Amino acid sequence: MASTGDINRPRRAAGLVPIAGWIRGYDRRWLRGDLIAGVTVAALIVPKNLGYAGIAGIPLQNGLYAAAAGALLYGIFGTSRQISMGPSSALAAVAASAVIATGLTDEADIASFVAGITLASGVLFLLLFVLRMGWIAQFLSRAVVTGFLFGAAVDVVISELPKLTGTEADGSNALQELWSWFGTLGETHPTTLIVGAVSLVVVFGVGRVAPRLPGALVLVVGGLLASWLLDLGERGVALVGDVPRGLPAFTLPDLGLMWDNAATVGIAAVALVLIGFSQTAGDARMFAAKHRYQVDIDQESIAQGMANAGAGFFQGMPVSTSLSASSLNDHSGARTGLASITSGVTVLLTLLILAPLFSGLPKPVLAALIIEAVVMGMINLPEMRRLLRVQPFDFWIAVAAIVGTLAFGVLAGVMIGIGLSIVWLIGVATHPNIATLAREPGTQVFRDVSEHPADERVPGVVVIRMDGGLFFATSDALEDRIREIIHSTPDLTGIVLDCGGINFIDSQGCAKFSDIVELAKDSEVTLRLARVKQVVRATLARDGVLERLGPDRIHGNVDRAVTAQLEHPGRPSDAGGTTDG
Numbered sequence: 007m008a009s010t011g012d013i014n015r016p017r018r019a020a021g022l023v024p025i026a027g028w029i030r031g032y033d034r035r036w037l038r039g040d041l042i043a044g045v046t047v048a049a050l051i052v053p054k055n056l057g058y059a060g061i062a063g064i065p066l067q068n069g070l071y072a073a074a075a076g077a078l079l080y081g082i083f084g085t086s087r088q089i090s091m092g093p094s095s096a097l098a099a100v101a102a103s104a105v106i107a108t109g110l111t112d113e114a115d116i117a118s119f120v121a122g123i124t125l126a127s128g129v130l131f132l133l134l135f136v137l138r139m140g141w142i143a144q145f146l147s148r149a150v151v152t153g154f155l156f157g158a159a160v161d162v163v164i165s166e167l168p169k170l171t172g173t174e175a176d177g178s179n180a181l182q183e184l185w186s187w188f189g190t191l192g193e194t195h196p197t198t199l200i201v202g203a204v205s206l207v208v209v210f211g212v213g214r215v216a217p218r219l220p221g222a223l224v225l226v227v228g229g230l231l232a233s234w235l236l237d238l239g240e241r242g243v244a245l246v247g248d249v250p251r252g253l254p255a256f257t258l259p260d261l262g263l264m265w266d267n268a269a270t271v272g273i274a275a276v277a278l279v280l281i282g283f284s285q286t287a288g289d290a291r292m293f294a295a296k297h298r299y300q301v302d303i304d305q306e307s308i309a310q311g312m313a314n315a316g317a318g319f320f321q322g323m324p325v326s327t328s329l330s331a332s333s334l335n336d337h338s339g340a341r342t343g344l345a346s347i348t349s350g351v352t353v354l355l356t357l358l359i360l361a362p363l364f365s366g367l368p369k370p371v372l373a374a375l376i377i378e379a380v381v382m383g384m385i386n387l388p389e390m391r392r393l394l395r396v397q398p399f400d401f402w403i404a405v406a407a408i409v410g411t412l413a414f415g416v417l418a419g420v421m422i423g424i425g426l427s428i429v430w431l432i433g434v435a436t437h438p439n440i441a442t443l444a445r446e447p448g449t450q451v452f453r454d455v456s457e458h459p460a461d462e463r464v465p466g467v468v469v470i471r472m473d474g475g476l477f478f479a480t481s482d483a484l485e486d487r488i489r490e491i492i493h494s495t496p497d498l499t500g501i502v503l504d505c506g507g508i509n510f511i512d513s514q515g516c517a518k519f520s521d522i523v524e525l526a527k528d529s530e531v532t533l534r535l536a537r538v539k540q541v542v543r544a545t546l547a548r549d550g551v552l553e554r555l556g557p558d559r560i561h562g563n564v565d566r567a568v569t570a571q572l573e574h575p576g577r578p579s580d581a582g583g584t585t586d587g
Contacts, residue, residue: 024084047334060372075325076316077091086293087340087345089346094282096281096285100416104417118263118321123271124317132307135305158419172195226364244368249363251357253354390404440471475511492529502571503533
């Protein structure tokens with residue numbers, strides 16, 4: 007019987023199928039916790055996945071197909087012991103937006119298309135593993151993701167409002183759809199409105215009054231009982247319709263449909279990967295840190311790839327981690343991937359036994375279920391307030407993502423978010439921090455004068471420090487700063503560049519450094535370098551920059567460089583001697 011430490015250590019011998027490693031050391035004492043956790047999570051996700059299927063516009067049972075496939079395959083291929091894999095509100099919103107972009111209206115075509123983009127995202131996940139590009143999950147900034155999810159949630163809520171009033175609404179974006187809905191309020195169906203209002207009170211009230219109770223399950227059971235006892239269908243309340251009993255069949259999505267909408271498929275797959283993997287990678291690391299084991303992020307690419315490919319082949323929808331379900335899995339005693347497999351099996355049993363019961367679920371109940379899922383899972387007001395307090399620029403980036411999502415749709419909102427991330431990245435990369443330094447009184451320490459304005463400046467010498475790599479995107483900024491210092495500083499004899507923050511230099515950076523050396527010589531200003539890292543020094547030496555600068559212009563620290571300049575304020579052409587560093 008293995009110890010906990012045995013199973014917590016990664017087992018590379020298990021290869022690409024981690025279950026082959028941990029199942030051999032499985033401790034039977036964990037069985038009860040895994041089984042309880044799996045069944046408990048299934049009770050939470052079954053009603054929620056009905057709602058997620060409703061968001062995507064596919065048959066309700068297809069949401070359960072995806073939940074089963076995701077949970078089973080992640081339990082086999084994943085490295086996190088507590089992750090619960092299945093459909094999510096954010097991924098469902100992306101899938102729904104992709105459907106809108108194609109203009110599909112037939113339910114069978116929509117189901118095939120959603121399965122197709124799910125399969126495409128699975129293939130893309132596997133490609134990320136092959137190329138070792140799991141770092142792409144960090145590409146979307148947190149501000150962009152926060153804004154996109156917020157906007158997507160509002161978009162979904164607006165699309166569900168007509169189901170609460172028994173009316174219809176249309177429009178090319180969320181704002182137009184909301185305006186259209188306001189225009190139909192005079193046609194509200196009273197019974198539908200009552201059912202919808204009560205459903206909202208129940209699902210949100212349970213979460214506030216009894217947080218441990220699964221509000222979605224309470225609402226679904228209550229809605230089904232009310233539909234049967236009050237005969238809501240005969241009173242004009244729309245029901246979800248037939249939900250057949252049985253397991254999903256292995257089905258290849260309509261390839262012709264995929265080809266006809268190739269651009270939308272590609273954009274949707276990229277969006278699903280960026281959002282899904284960033285969620286899963288973050289949650290997996292969190293639970294691993296809590297329980298002191300390691301997760302393999304590259305293996306997580308395989309796990310999500312297989313889970314999404316399986317969901318696509320079995321007529322499902324995109325899957326990712328759910329923090330609420332994963333937290334419940336953890337709190338219920340999950341110790342291994344068996345908990346996830348148990349959840350998948352429980353969902354399959356639900357499809358085999360209970361699926362037809364959902365046919366009588368009122369649509370306003372489903373709408374309330376969807377609204378609660380997106381409001382509680384995607385609208386993060388505390389994070390928006392934190393962004394505004396900590397970094398207003400990030401807050402306005404999030405607001406731009408919200409506005410873009412509402413004005414142009416969820417799928418376009420993801421692309422806007424990616425564009426904002428790229429613009430932000432370029433802005434940061436091309437504007438490195440180049441601080442002016444001064445001496446702390448009575449010491450040899452040089453500090454940023456913007457933080458310590460009372461520090462002593464050295465007459466005739468300007469000391470600057472560049473933070474970050476010197477490469478094609480930043481080299482012009484350094485040259486511009488040095489040119490500005492030369493032209494704006496009277497009686498300047500020398501410039502000391504603290505290179506302690508420069509950890510990388512490319513060929514263009516070397517070329518620019520050579521230009522800076524010549525600029526200093528032409529301006530009769532001595533350029534000195536301090537704290538040059540070995541990797542940077544070696545690159546400059548290979549390009550001949552150090553030879554042109556002069557070895558005596560390189561110093562071990564800033565104080566030595568400043569002292570040398572004060573002792574030898576001669577012309578730059580007088581270089582000679584040896585370095586002190």
